[in-house]
Amino acid sequence: MNNFFEKQKKWLLDEKYQGKANEDFDKDLKRLASGEPLDYIIGFIMFLNCKIDLRYKPLIPRPETEFWVKEAIEEIKESGKKNIEILDLFSGSGCIGIALLKNIPNCSVCFTDIDQNCLDQIKFNLKENQIDENRFKIIKSDVFSNIESKYDYIFANPPYIPDARKIQKSVSRYEPANALFGGTDGLKYIRIILKSFGNFLKEKGCLFLEIDSSHKKFFEEKKIKIFLDQYARPRYVKIKC
Numbered sequence: 001m002n003n004f005f006e007k008q009k010k011w012l013l014d015e016k017y018q019g020k021a022n023e024d025f026d027k028d029l030k031r032l033a034s035g036e037p038l039d040y041i042i043g044f045i046m047f048l049n050c051k052i053d054l055r056y057k058p059l060i061p062r063p064e065t066e067f068w069v070k071e072a073i074e075e076i077k078e079s080g081k082k083n084i085e086i087l088d089l090f091s092g093s094g095c096i097g098i099a100l101l102k103n104i105p106n107c108s109v110c111f112t113d114i115d116q117n118c119l120d121q122i123k124f125n126l127k128e129n130q131i132d133e134n135r136f137k138i139i140k141s142d143v144f145s146n147i148e149s150k151y152d153y154i155f156a157n158p159p160y161i162p163d164a165r166k167i168q169k170s171v172s173r174y175e176p177a178n179a180l181f182g183g184t185d186g187l188k189y190i191r192i193i194l195k196s197f198g199n200f201l202k203e204k205g206c207l208f209l210e211i212d213s214s215h216k217k218f219f220e221e222k223k224i225k226i227f228l229d230q231y232a233r234p235r236y237v238k239i240k241c
Contacts, residue, residue: 008038016042035170048073048099050129056121058093059179064229065157065210068236069096071227072155072208073103081152082106087200089143089156089193092179094122096155101131108134110151112141115178143192150202157210158182158189186212194239201241210236 012032017025028041039045039060044053047061048070054060076084084107088097097109111122122138139146143158159182161167171180182188190211197207211219211226213234219226229235 005032008032012038012041036174037170040174047095048103050095050098050102050125052093052095052098053121053125053128054093055124056117057174057176058115058118058121059175061093061095064231064233064235065096066099067230068208068210068227069099069155072153072238073100076100076104076107076153084108084153085149085151085202086110087147087149087151087154088112089154090158090179090189091122092118092157094118094125096157097122097136098125098129098131100155101135102129109136110147110149111136111138112147114140114142115176116140117176118179143189144196144200147200150200150205152202152205154197154201154205154207156193156197156207158193160186160190160210160212160215162186162212162214185218186214187218190215197239198241203241205241207239207241208236209239 012028013019013021013025031041032038037060040054040057043055044051045061047066052061084104086100086107086109088109088111091097091111091113094111097111100107101109113119119138119140126136141147159178159180161180161182162185163181163183193209216226216234219237224237224239226234227236
């Protein structure tokens, strides 16, 4: 534990203070010792070469998400499609949509979230990453409630942790519960997405959906192929229209 704390302390010092400790660093050390996530204290995280600011305390982007989004980007690039329109559901910090915009020059993204803090965070991060205003729009929407268009791709990283599962204190105390928990079995929002996503995809469109490893049986019963993350855990599905 001490080893881990020392590594985090060094990372904080290097990333936020360029190796020079001061009074603010001492204050941040107290935050770190209390269990606050390092990424919130530093204030940002890198995600597929994008700087994702975290000042509004959205869900912190995970490396598992970065892994599968990178795979999806390569697949889209290889498709040869032009003027690609993408819907990013449960956008949170905006990390997925911004990574798509940065790495796929011929795409546009519609960001959606129900949380106003997240919408404010998305706006900030789009500006931070110098994304052309003509390439995106932002909609406040509860899943598909305010969506009217059809898209080539839908990306979704919904809340999917089963309500009763115990999670790290640093996560449960500091990260937004409404971005983590998805009902008794974690499938509340996933069921909503699966029921309606076809209405919002163009012909030959595709849904990329992050899932929990506990959902393996649910998707196997539906004969939907599951893809693994870098740790060989079930992580996402893709469903073509």
